[in-house]
Amino acid sequence: MTSAPLLYVCVRPQQGAAAAEYESFRAATRFEPGMIAQHDLVREPLPHDVFDRFSGILVGGSPFNVADPExxxxxxxxxxxxxxxxxxxxxxxxxxxxxxxxxxxGVVTRVLGGTVSRAYPEDTGPVTIELTPDAATDPVFGGLARRFAALTAHKEGSESLPPGATLLATNEGCPVQAYRAGDRLYATQFHPEPTAKAFTERMAVYRDDGYFAASDFDTIAARVHAASLTEPVRLLRAFAKTFAPV
Incomplete structure (x- = not known):
């Protein structure tokens, strides 16, 4: 086994944004530097022995869209x-x-036989997340507040809960916000890892990529900084504690 129990998988072509995202995951889990390994999947295929080496894997966000035509x-x-x-x-x-x-x-939804489409985008910034009754007994989501703010920025979403999954979080704009499949596979539509500062720095990288009007940057950034973002990072800590205890 590797000395790093968790692996962060980068799927962002922008290396500066990927480095900042790695640091956000590391800080959110409260792991020391080096305790979360990292792999750039944009530039290097997945190692053949990855599942023997890591007890948990964290997959970051990306400007790619699953629903784009092949x-x-x-x-x-x-x-x-x-x-x-x-x-x-x-x-x-x-x-x-x-x-x-x-x-x-979106990748997980397709693996489970569900459909991803452009029907459920969400604007860049904070949204309200509501946990489902099933979340109360989940080892990762069970300790979170029933309603909390989280950060989103996406152009696509799952059309419905995919077969075999358990819905854990929802909201009006994008009803499939988080789910579990089996007992070791989790997926969230929202970003659980960034602080307000890290998120606005990421916004600067993608300000011309169609997520929001560039002229609205300051207004959106103010909303991000005003949001209370206590619960999403607690989700990451619970995942790390459950699947990669140190």
Missing amino acids: STKTDAQRRLEADLARIAEAALERRTAALFTCYGI
């Missing part, structure tokens, strides 16, 4: 999505645990 995807994106599907399947088989965030929930 003909428009690059070879790198298609290979990346196939490797993400391998992670999801390994978690379903209990060979590791995995938490997919934002873009990654």
